[in-house]
Amino acid sequence: xxxxxxxxxxxxxxxxxxxxxxxxxxxxxxxxxxxxxxxxxxxxxxxxxxxxxxxxxxxxxxxxxxxxxxxxxxxxxxxxxxxxxxxxxxxxxxxxxxxxxxxxxxxxxxxxxxxxxxxxxxxxxxxxxxxxxxxxxxxxxxxxxxxxxxxxxxxxxxxxxxxxxxxxxxxxxxxxxxxxxxxxxxxxxxxxxxxxxxxxxxxxxxxxxxxxxxxxxxxxxxxxxxxxxxxxxxxxxxxxxxxxxxxxxxxxxxxxxxxx
Amino acid sequence: xxxxxxxxxxxxxxxxxxxxxxxxxxxxxxxxxxxxxxxxxxxxxxxxxxxxxxxxxxxxxxxxxxxxxxxxxxxxxxxxxxxxxxxxxxxxxxxxxxxxxxxxxxxxxxxxxxxxxxxxxxxxxxxxxxxxxxxxxxxxxxxxxxxxxxxxxxxxxxxxxxxxxxxxxxxxxxxxxxxxxxxxxxxxxxxxxxxxxxxxxxxxxxxxxxxxxxxxxxxxxxxxxxxxxxxxxxxxxxxx
Numbered sequence: 001x002x003x004x005x006x007x008x009x010x011x012x013x014x015x016x017x018x019x020x021x022x023x024x025x026x027x028x029x030x031x032x033x034x035x036x037x038x039x040x041x042x043x044x045x046x047x048x049x050x051x052x053x054x055x056x057x058x059x060x061x062x063x064x065x066x067x068x069x070x071x072x073x074x075x076x077x078x079x080x081x082x083x084x085x086x087x088x089x090x091x092x093x094x095x096x097x098x099x100x101x102x103x104x105x106x107x108x109x110x111x112x113x114x115x116x117x118x119x120x121x122x123x124x125x126x127x128x129x130x131x132x133x134x135x136x137x138x139x140x141x142x143x144x145x146x147x148x149x150x151x152x153x154x155x156x157x158x159x160x161x162x163x164x165x166x167x168x169x170x171x172x173x174x175x176x177x178x179x180x181x182x183x184x185x186x187x188x189x190x191x192x193x194x195x196x197x198x199x200x201x202x203x204x205x206x207x208x209x210x211x212x213x214x215x216x217x218x219x220x221x222x223x224x225x226x227x228x229x230x231x232x233x234x235x236x237x238x239x240x241x242x243x244x245x246x247x248x249x250x251x252x253x254x255x256x257x258x259x260x
Numbered sequence: 261x262x263x264x265x266x267x268x269x270x271x272x273x274x275x276x277x278x279x280x281x282x283x284x285x286x287x288x289x290x291x292x293x294x295x296x297x298x299x300x301x302x303x304x305x306x307x308x309x310x311x312x313x314x315x316x317x318x319x320x321x322x323x324x325x326x327x328x329x330x331x332x333x334x335x336x337x338x339x340x341x342x343x344x345x346x347x348x349x350x351x352x353x354x355x356x357x358x359x360x361x362x363x364x365x366x367x368x369x370x371x372x373x374x375x376x377x378x379x380x381x382x383x384x385x386x387x388x389x390x391x392x393x394x395x396x397x398x399x400x401x402x403x404x405x406x407x408x409x410x411x412x413x414x415x416x417x418x419x420x421x422x423x424x425x426x427x428x429x430x431x432x433x434x435x436x437x438x439x440x441x442x443x444x445x446x447x448x449x450x451x452x453x454x455x456x457x458x459x460x461x462x463x464x465x466x467x468x469x470x471x472x473x474x475x476x477x478x479x480x481x482x483x484x485x486x487x488x489x490x491x492x493x494x495x496x497x498x499x500x
Contacts, residue, residue: 101336
């Protein structure tokens with residue numbers, strides 16, 4: 001048991017040191033959602049009228065609406081980037097060190113994803129604090145309550161990213177992943193507009209969005225930031241957590257190393 | 261009689277249709293310095309990846325310290341590994357890299373340092389422990405990787421072309437240090453190389469060509485067997 005604790009501690013320790021040393025990576029991860037908050041939302045708030053929808057009990061500003069989606073964006077980009085790094089590193093560098101450890105490989109992968117999720121959570125919290133300073137109504141208590149949801153969501157996205165980059169060879173490239181995974185997942189969700197708005201325009205896209213796990217991640221964050229609990233959403237999140245982890249472990253195991 | 265610390269029996273491996281290793285058998289005795297010598301592309305690194313479980317075994321058996329590689333939780337417990345390519349995290353200090361690796365071996369930070377205290381001195385790394393790896397030269401980085409492999413006192417040390425890219429002095433310093441580990445710590449070493457000047461007449465040698473071990477034994481016996489003057493001639497005769 002002790003060795004598993006030390007192992008988890010060591011992997012988190014390494015990720016946090018790298019995070020603290022790579023400040024540019026930290027800021028660039030924040031710039032993207034902040035641009036959406038500061039610029040995109042200003043342009044779109046007049047175009048998009050929002051009805052009162054759960055969990056909100058009153059009319060809210062568009063900035064308030066998109067903040068959970070932008071938190072999801074931080075987690076999505078980080079998850080994809082780190083999982084792709086894991087796939088690349090499997091053939092070179094520090095991942096080899098990880099994989100030759102005598103500790104259970106699935107546990108090591110979980111530790112790595114958990115460590116990444118802590119880094120993503122720190123970025124997401126920073127984003128939420130900036131959004132609060134900007135004027136979006138979020139309480140500090142709500143941010144604290146949301147941390148576990150952010151961590152679980154981040155692990156789901158890391159695991160999903162690890163799975164797809166393991167099994168689809170063509171996705172070993174971040175630009176391709178952006179176009180074929182990140183953007184479709186992001187836009188086909190409730191991150192930028194409520195699903196009923198999509199339903200009004202296209203039933204097909206609404207149905208696709210309803211099956212998109214990212215939608216439930218965004219909604220879980222939204223409910224939590226509004227200090228509401230939805231048991232159905234929580235169950236979906238837990239089930240997604242288990243399924244994506246299994247997919248990641250199986251996918252990573254089946255990934256072949258290319259030797260030159 | 262010394263027991264086998266590493267044993268490979270009838271190991272085959274292919275990448276798709278390309279057969280890379282064929283019926284490989286290799287025994288490394290406890291407390292010996294053994295060399296696997298072969299040209300580039302002979303299959304050395306594939307064999308190394310199989311022993312370290314980076315690649316899954318397709319056919320045959322591998323035992324490390326009597327544990328099958330399938331039982332990797334026990335088999336990999338007592339080995340130290342130095343990869344051909346750099347595997348240190350450049351953004352971390354030497355100490356942080358060691359802590360990280362120690363944690364992957366299930367050790368706490370203090371236990372990690374205690375397990376290699378003597379070796380830090382021998383490798384003259386005491387004054388660079390808090391230096392970021394990025395700021396170290398190639399020779400120092402290599403020594404740190406060897407030091408890292410010695411965490412938790414392994415019984416078998418695997419080194420894949422560990423001196424590639426280093427100047428002559430650094431190469432022979434590292435080689436001398438690793439040979440000394442065999443003498444003083446009874447650690448078994450498998451030294452994988454394509455460089456003849458790293459092999460002595462007393463070493464246990466296995467020669468690999470096109471994925472097959474074509475001869476094994478003490479170097480001087482192999483040289484004598486083929487009636488050659490030196491290892492280079494014997495090797496060229498065997499792989500021609």
